[in-house]
Amino acid sequence: MSRPSLLILTLCLVLAACGQGGKDSKVSDKNASASAERPLQVTAEDYVTIQNNSLASGPVITGSIQPERKADLRAEVSAIVLQxxxxxxxxxxxxxxxxxxxxxxxxxxxxxxxxxxxxxQQTLDQAERQLERLKTLRASGMTSMQALEDAEIRRNNAQSELVAAKARSVAARQQMQRTEIRAPFDGIVSERKVSNGDTAQIGKEIMKVIDPNSLRFQGLISAESVNVVKAGQSVSFRINGYDQQFIGKVRRVDPAANATTRQVEVLVDFVGKDQPHVSGLYAEGRVEAGSTEALMIIGSALIRDGDKTYVWAVQDGLLKRLAVVLGERDVRRGDYSITSGLKSGDKVLRQPLSTFKDGTKVNLVASAGSAPANASASASASQAASAASVTGK
Incomplete structure (x- = not known):
């Protein structure tokens, strides 16, 4: 038998490699197709069930955070600032x-x-001694009544002069003390208005001191809402610079509206330990003047697309993208009311992903230690398993 040529051997090796590559490609496509059809595993922590809940409603309140105890320290004498x-x-x-x-x-x-x-004081002492001598002389008939009366007048004048001198001394000491500006209460310096070498005129603002523990919300409401806002009502509001929501309680409603804006000031005290430590920040919220029943949904489940809103719901074992119409927002929890698009009992994913596809099969599984914590983790784990199976082949 003749030995096969090198060309024939080479062609055989190439054909064998192509055949093996075709098989691998078919296996990869089959695995990818199988992974694409794999159902999305969803646990009870991944979705929320739509149901009726209380919806707090009330007028909007806007304003700023201001301290109750504050002092604008001003100069009471004209002098140079030393320190x-x-x-x-x-x-x-x-x-x-x-x-x-x-x-x-x-x-x-x-x-x-x-x-x-x-x-x-010395003049008064001398006038009293002179008066006593004249009284003794008058008793023995050695001086006239006129001289005694003149001595009494001098003594009275000396008393008046002493009172006036003491008053001048007290006034001078007060002026002296006013050159030292001291803190009127425990707090912090919010604004310093002078520096060393400045001339402090009477009435010029020197420094501001506030008590950070006395902060409160000074808000304004429209005149149309005066009848529904009362002392003791709860207020939910947010403050610029803080991510959290604060809760307060109406202390009082001013009896007079602002002459220019026709708005009414409402004073709100903080409730609980969560309080800001910076005054002057803008705040906005809503007074909880009433409560109604409505279908509610959490904000994290909503997907905004322009002026439309969608959710990912689990219906008949499939993942569906549904359009919803929102109503008012609850001022306490931040949830939204639903006017259309969902009904009571619907299951909606808490944190939907942009990679979800309409019509994907869904398996509702029991919570376990190895189960994903949310729908995002479930989807990520499924995608990772698919990628691993393709790479392994």
């Missing part, structure tokens, strides 16, 4: 020295007033 001891945001205690003004002139005035008070 500023506290900066913005620093904690202060009642009586802490915040700003010191130049007290040179006031110290001189105090010394002069105290000297005048001492001189007035």
């Amino acid at each position: 500023v001891f506290k900066e913005n945001g620093e904690v202060v205690r009642r009586g802490d020295l915040l700003v010191r003004l130049d007290d040179t002139a006031f110290r001189d005035q105090l010394a002069s007033a105290e000297q005048g008070a001492r001189a007035a």
